Each structure stands twice: as structure tokens, then as C-alpha cells.
Amino acid sequence: MQRSDEMPLELLALAQKEGIRIEWWNFSPPLEAIYWDIPGLPPIISLSYVLRQSPGAYFRCVLAEELGHHFTTTGNALPRNFFSIKNRLEVANAEYHALRWAALYLIPEEQLAAALTGGITERKQLAAWFRVTEAMLEFRLKLIRDNA
Numbered sequence: 001m002q003r004s005d006e007m008p009l010e011l012l013a014l015a016q017k018e019g020i021r022i023e024w025w026n027f028s029p030p031l032e033a034i035y036w037d038i039p040g041l042p043p044i045i046s047l048s049y050v051l052r053q054s055p056g057a058y059f060r061c062v063l064a065e066e067l068g069h070h071f072t073t074t075g076n077a078l079p080r081n082f083f084s085i086k087n088r089l090e091v092a093n094a095e096y097h098a099l100r101w102a103a104l105y106l107i108p109e110e111q112l113a114a115a116l117t118g119g120i121t122e123r124k125q126l127a128a129w130f131r132v133t134e135a136m137l138e139f140r141l142k143l144i145r146d147n148a
Helices: 011-018 049-053 055-071 085-106 109-117 123-130 134-147
Strands: 021-025 033-036 043-050
Touching: 011 043, 011 055, 033 055, 043 049, 043 055, 049 055, 055 085, 055 109, 055 134, 085 134, 109 123
Parallel strands: 021 043
Antiparallel strands: 033 043
16 A cells, blocks of 8 residues: 555645545556546546555656646547547647646756756656656656757
């Protein structure tokens, strides 16, 4: 079981502030989380019980991305088995924007600059410093390169 100090408490508090309900489900892999926003109901982030055993950084990144959907997604961007190219592009766009929000939230530019200036330059160390996965760190660094 994950230690309480590894729970992404700041993200759970943000969800609560936004009126988002957090629910735990027995999803079938590879599904780990879903953001639902049905008109007339409070938004819900459904998380797989498996995330409770995941390393804190991974759980934190998954939850941040789902929160990213709350702040960036409009309409229904849930993946479906059979859908058109237009639907695929909408889902891919929604996933990109949610992941972008998560990366910017978890690794703010000023804090990243301070870490680098302070001598934390190895990717593994940076990921640990920000309590994110190396994949999230790579995505964040790619955002910087793309905007350069």
C-alpha cells in the first residue's frame, strides 16, 4: 500500500476545491483513470485501485493529467472503440492539452530554472526533485524546446 506521504495531497485538495469527486474503480488494464464531466452532475475523476500501489510520482502524474482534462477539455473526449479520424484527432488533442496542463502544473518554469541553476541537471534527479516520472519530465522539457 502506498504511504500517505506519497499520496498527491496537493492534487487531491485541488480536485476538492474544484468540486471534483474522486472515485476508486477496478479498471481493466491498461485503463487507469478517467475524467467524467456530465452536465448537471459534479465532475468525477475515476482512478484505478492499482494506482494506490504505484510509486508516488506515477500516481501524481496520472492524477494531474486527469485534472488537466478538467481545466482544458470541452465536450466528450473519452476514447471509443469505433470512431472517425475527426474523433481520433479530438481525443488526441484533448489528451495533449491535459498532459500539457499537468506538465506545466507539476514542473513550473521558475522552479525548473531554479533547480537547473542550483545544479540539478540529471534527468533522473530532476524527475525525483519534482516528484514526477521521467516521461513527464521529458514531456515538460519538450514543451520548452518546442517553444524555443
